[in-house]
Amino acid sequence: MENISNSPTFPMQEPPAAENIPLQAESDPSNPGVHGFQMDVNNTTVPVSAGDGPTDRQPPISSLEDLKGNVFSEAMDQYSCQFLHQKLQERKPEDVQMIFSEVKDCICKLMVHRLGSSVIQKLFEVCHEEQMNELVSSVTANVSLLISESMKKFLDCLVTRKQISHMMAVFSYFTPILKVIADGSSEIIVNESGSCLIQDLVSIGSIRESARRILAKIMSDVYSLSKKQFGHRLVEHVIGFERPGLIQDILFGLTGALCILSKDEYASNVVKKLMEASERKFAPQIIDEIISSPDLLSIVVDPCGNSVLQTAKKCSKGTVRKTLNDLICQHSELLNKE
Numbered sequence: 001m002e003n004i005s006n007s008p009t010f011p012m013q014e015p016p017a018a019e020n021i022p023l024q025a026e027s028d029p030s031n032p033g034v035h036g037f038q039m040d041v042n043n044t045t046v047p048v049s050a051g052d053g054p055t056d057r058q059p060p061i062s063s064l065e066d067l068k069g070n071v072f073s074e075a076m077d078q079y080s081c082q083f084l085h086q087k088l089q090e091r092k093p094e095d096v097q098m099i100f101s102e103v104k105d106c107i108c109k110l111m112v113h114r115l116g117s118s119v120i121q122k123l124f125e126v127c128h129e130e131q132m133n134e135l136v137s138s139v140t141a142n143v144s145l146l147i148s149e150s151m152k153k154f155l156d157c158l159v160t161r162k163q164i165s166h167m168m169a170v171f172s173y174f175t176p177i178l179k180v181i182a183d184g185s186s187e188i189i190v191n192e193s194g195s196c197l198i199q200d201l202v203s204i205g206s207i208r209e210s211a212r213r214i215l216a217k218i219m220s221d222v223y224s225l226s227k228k229q230f231g232h233r234l235v236e237h238v239i240g241f242e243r244p245g246l247i248q249d250i251l252f253g254l255t256g257a258l259c260i261l262s263k264d265e266y267a268s269n270v271v272k273k274l275m276e277a278s279e280r281k282f283a284p285q286i287i288d289e290i291i292s293s294p295d296l297l298s299i300v301v302d303p304c305g306n307s308v309l310q311t312a313k314k315c316s317k318g319t320v321r322k323t324l325n326d327l328i329c330q331h332s333e334l335l336n337k338e
Helices: 080-090 093-111 116-126 129-140 143-147 151-156 161-183 192-203 205-220 222-226 231-239 244-254 258-262 267-280 283-291 296-301 303-315 318-330 332-337
Strands: 023-028 031-039
Touching (some): 080 093, 093 116, 116 151, 129 151, 192 231, 205 222, 205 231, 205 244, 231 267, 244 267, 258 267, 258 296, 267 283, 267 303, 283 318, 296 303
Antiparallel strands (some): 023 031
């Protein structure tokens, strides 16, 4: 297995540690005597959505000079990226060079940013040969960019035989790398870099065969991956695709061990993600296994297990919710001593 410890890293937020939140009585309106428990790219304009960037804006940008020194960050702003897109559309050499000089060293981040990628794709169209030569070196230094949405535009804008030959050589090398990754994906997930790379690969439709092989490898080892620091992130990433077939395969691989996993620092996050998936379609099956376990009490008093039960409470309704409340109520005296 090849060592890919130098693979690109991407910031990922570690799920917060579960808190052992005290359970409090919750009155059942339908029965005052019963208490449950409550657990606390070619367009000339860039589309703008309400959720991007600041809501109140400074006065309109009047000149490219207003952004000097900040082009990289402004390229990811919903208003400024439109201005940059417009300036590149004008194709003035001095403006192109100014924007190029400020983003060339950060192109990897912008190519995978939803707004920044639009600016970069327009930049590809207006760069001259020497500028493209510099970008070729930057792009090929980052494996994950080879499968980014912006790569097609980049390839369309290559202008010399040397640039094309260089990219062909990189992709030829990338093909056997994909095979190695697909064959040994579980061994790669020993650090954040490996986990991020696998997540990128299974998210890209253009490499479907490799993605299928990687997914098959994940499904065959889903129990072990769920208990690993970076492996659980990958399993949650796949659950996030919201494809019932994949979720059912993951659930099949974990059924019978959900109680054990609920008390695990990493795997408990997978159990919660499964309950929330596909509009909580799979929650009843998961909750039923947990509340039917003779080890339910150990789950209730465990910090991670307590967090799982909080999610179960949110995801349950009707008879399942009442059963969960009643079972927790049976152990209220012990819980009050904790």
